[in-house]
Amino acid sequence: MDIHLALSSLITLSFFLAILPPSYYAYDPRFVDCSRPYECGRIKDVSYPFWGVNRPEHCGRQGFKLECYDEEYPIIKFEKLEFLILNISESQNIMTIARWDLWNRSCPRTNLSTILNYSIFDYTSAVRNITLFYDCPSQVYTPIPVQNRFTCSLEGSDVNNYSYFVNETLAKIQFPFLEQCRGRIRVPILRNSIIDESAGVVPALHEALKQGFDVDYNFLDKTACDGCMKSGGNCGYSNETHPFVCFCRDGERSHFCTGNNLYSFSLSHFTGLG
Incomplete structure (x- = not known):
């Protein structure tokens, strides 16, 4: 021409x-709504299936709502627990999350073990569990290693009470006195996290909890969403x-x-x- x-x-x-x-x-207008990426603090450029803040509900899936009332990280809720989202890898469908009630502390505000929405989330192979016991009875002798002992203050208890954490290996051993502890929760951490007494038990435990843990997230319409995006559209609900x-x-x-x-x-x- x-x-x-x-x-x-x-x-x-x-x-x-x-x-x-x-x-x-x-x-x-829904195309325009869902063209906007989710952004909150350090987490940016996140799309379907996540929604919240500037992305309306029709731009994501149920169970993937993200709140943004923390200055650094968005928050996702599972049952009564809230988790800080430290990272999202959309290419691998993996989130790194950490319990908000254990952020900067090893004493929980709620006596609840970590629970996920297992219909769409699951732990990765890079995760292991530890169990934290709080407000335990004083023992003259305990077979739990020194590096597994720490102190915390629960509401309504003494300032310095006896607390312990056990890993998957110690969890197989019976410690009858632990049944008398007032609190017990199960918390995932990254498998390569190291908690030892060389750096101080409490700081090392805090660091392991702050690193969070990885979970896979699954949405069954990923293939359909990929096709929609390639055709110039935006995925929605x-x-x-x-x-x-x-x-x-x-x-x-x-x-x-x-x-x-x-x-x-x-x-x-x-x-x-x-």
Whole structure:
């Protein structure tokens, strides 16, 4: 095509679009909503299945709502527990999370073991469990190693009470006196976390808890979402019967976008580029 004719066509197209009412070329508002990445503190550029703050509910899946009332990290809730999200790897579908009630402390505010929503989350192989026992009876002798002892203050208890943590190996050994402890919770940590007395038991335990642990997250419509994104759409949520939907520039589709918006169609029509 002659360059002058192509230029003339583009000018004509620009004038044509300029005089059209906005409704002719406005994008679907849900497409615009879900184009925005989730951002909170250090976590940025996160998309489907996560939603919250600037991403409405129809831009994500149930169970993936993220709060943002911490200055550094977003928070996700499982039952009564809240977890700080330290990292999200969307390419691997892995989150690194840490219990908020154990952030900067080894004494929990709630006597609850860590619970996930196992329908969509699970621990990775890089995780191991430790069990924390609080407000335990005084013992003249205990077979638990010194490096597994720490102190904490629970509400309504003495300032310096006896507390212990046991790893998966020690958990196989019976310690009858631990049954008398007032509190006990099970907490995942990274398998390569090292807790020893050389750095001080309490600081080392704090560091292991602050590093958090990795969980896999699973959403069954990942393949459909990949197809939707490649077709120029944004993944979203419709309802429990048909949860996945692809929001396109010109409306909703079940899996992927099939039509072009007015501008791209008109451009190809006038210039012969399509």
